[in-house]
Amino acid sequence: MSTAVILMNLGTPAQPTAASVRRFLRDFLSDPRVVEIPRPLWLTILNCLVLPFRPRRIAPAYEGIWNRGVDGARVAGSPLLYYTRTQAELLQEHFYSNGRDLVVEYAMTYGGPRLHQVVETLRKKGIESFVVFPLYPQYSATTTAAIYDQVAQIFLKSRDIPDISLVRDYYHNPLYINALANSVREHWQKYGPAEKLLLSFHGIPKANTEKGDPYYRHCLETARLLADQLQIAGECWQVSFQSRFGKAEWLQPYTDKTLTEWGARGVASVDVICPAFSADCLETLEEISVENRAIFLDAGGSEYRYIPALNLRKDHIEALAAVVENRLPGPK
Numbered sequence: 082m083s084t085a086v087i088l089m090n091l092g093t094p095a096q097p098t099a100a101s102v103r104r105f106l107r108d109f110l111s112d113p114r115v116v117e118i119p120r121p122l123w124l125t126i127l128n129c130l131v132l133p134f135r136p137r138r139i140a141p142a143y144e145g146i147w148n149r150g151v152d153g154a155r156v157a158g159s160p161l162l163y164y165t166r167t168q169a170e171l172l173q174e175h176f177y178s179n180g181r182d183l184v185v186e187y188a189m190t191y192g193g194p195r196l197h198q199v200v201e202t203l204r205k206k207g208i209e210s211f212v213v214f215p216l217y218p219q220y221s222a223t224t225t226a227a228i229y230d231q232v233a234q235i236f237l238k239s240r241d242i243p244d245i246s247l248v249r250d251y252y253h254n255p256l257y258i259n260a261l262a263n264s265v266r267e268h269w270q271k272y273g274p275a276e277k278l279l280l281s282f283h284g285i286p287k288a289n290t291e292k293g294d295p296y297y298r299h300c301l302e303t304a305r306l307l308a309d310q311l312q313i314a315g316e317c318w319q320v321s322f323q324s325r326f327g328k329a330e331w332l333q334p335y336t337d338k339t340l341t342e343w344g345a346r347g348v349a350s351v352d353v354i355c356p357a358f359s360a361d362c363l364e365t366l367e368e369i370s371v372e373n374r375a376i377f378l379d380a381g382g383s384e385y386r387y388i389p390a391l392n393l394r395k396d397h398i399e400a401l402a403a404v405v406e407n408r409l410p411g412p413k
C-alpha cells in the first residue's frame with residue numbers, strides 16, 4: 082500500500098502586505114480551536130477590532146523577515162513556508178536513501194497549501210495511506226487538534242476512508258530532545274554559554290490549560306528533559322511563554338517580562354531557545370530575535386543570543402523520520 086507523509090505547520094500570509102496578512106488572520110483567527118471566546122462576541126471583536134488594525138501593524142514585521150531566514154540567510158518568501166517545504170524535501174531524501182517507499186508532502190493549517198488539496202492530489206496519484214504529521218512537538222488543542230478537525234472534515238462525506246495516522250505529539254521523543262541539546266551545545270561551542278538559558282515556548286491562554294489542554298505539561302516536560310541532557314543546574318535555566326494575544330491571562334511567566342526582570346537584576350547574558358517551533362518564523366525571527374533582544378538590552382542586559390529552531394538540521398530530519406517510522410506498519 083503506498084503511503085504519504087504530510088508535514089503540517091501553522092501557515093503564513095502569501096505576501097508581507099496588510100491585505101495578505103488580513104486574509105491569513107481571518108482564516109486563522111476564525112477557527113474556534115484557536116480562539117475559544119463565544120462565537121458571536123469573538124466574531125464581532127475579530128471583524129471590528131482585530132482585522133481593521135492588526136494586519137497594518139503586523140505587515141511590516143513580516144516585511145522584515147521576508148526572504149530572510151535565520152542569521153540573515155536568503156530564503157524564498159516566508160521563512161516558515163520555506164523551512165517546512167525544505168523539511169519535506171529532506172525527509173523525502175532521507176526515506177529514499179533508506180529504501181523506504183514513502184512520499185513526503187507538506188501543507189499548512191491556514192493559508193496554503195491546504196491539507197484537502199494535498200490529500201486530493203495524492204489520492205489521484207494512488208496513495209492509499211496517510212501519516213499526517215503536525216510539526217508541533219507539544220500537543221495543544223489550539224494547533225494539533227485544529228489539524229485533526231481538518232482531517233475529519235476532509236473525509237466527512239467519504240464512504241471509503243483511507244488509512245490515516247495522526248501524530249499527536251513528540252515532546253519527549255529522545256531524538257527530538259537530542260537534536261535540541263546538540264543545537265544548544267553547538268551554540269555554546271561557538272559563543273560560550275550565557276549566564277542563563279531561557280526556554281521560550283509559544284503561549285496559550287491560561288484558561289485552556291485549566292480546562293485540560295496538556296500543552297503546558299508537555300512544555301515543562303520538554304524543558305526538563307533538555308535541561309537533564311545538558312546537565313545544567315536549575316538556577317541557570319528557565320521556561321517562559323511568548324506571543325500572547327488579547328487581554329486574557331496567558332501561560333506565565335511571560336518571555337518579555339522575564340527578560341526585563343533579568344536585565345534589571347544584573348543578568349548580563351542570555352541564550353534563548355524556542356523548542357515549540359520546528360521552524361523559524363515571525364515569532365522567532367522577529368519577536369524573539371529583534372523585539373525581545375531590544376527588551377533585554379534596554380533593561381540592562383549586554384549579550385542576547387538566539388539559538389535557531391531545528392529547521393533543516395540533519396538530526397532534526399532524523400528525529401522526524403523516527404516519529405514517522407513509529408507510525409508505519411511492519412518491524413520497528
Ligand SMILES: C=CC1=C(C)c2cc3[nH]c(cc4nc(cc5[nH]c(cc1n2)c(C)c5CCC(=O)O)C(CCC(=O)O)=C4C)c(C)c3C=C
Pocket residue numbers: 091092093094110115116135139159161217221223224283284285286296324326357358361362363364
Ligand atoms: C489568538 C491566539 C493564538 C493562539 C492560541 C496561538 C497558539 C500557537 N501558535 C503557534 C505557532 C505559531 N503562531 C504564529 C503566529 C501567530 N500566532 C497568533 C495567535 C495565536 N497563536 C497570531 C495572531 C499569529 C500571527 C502573527 C501576529 O499577528 O502576531 C506562527 C508564525 C506564523 C508565520 O507566518 O511565521 C507560528 C509558527 C503555536 C505553536 C501555538 C500553540 C501552542
Ligand SMILES: [Fe+2]
Pocket residue numbers: 283324
Ligand atoms: Fe501563534
Ligand SMILES: [Fe+2]
Pocket residue numbers: 324363364368
Ligand atoms: Fe508574535
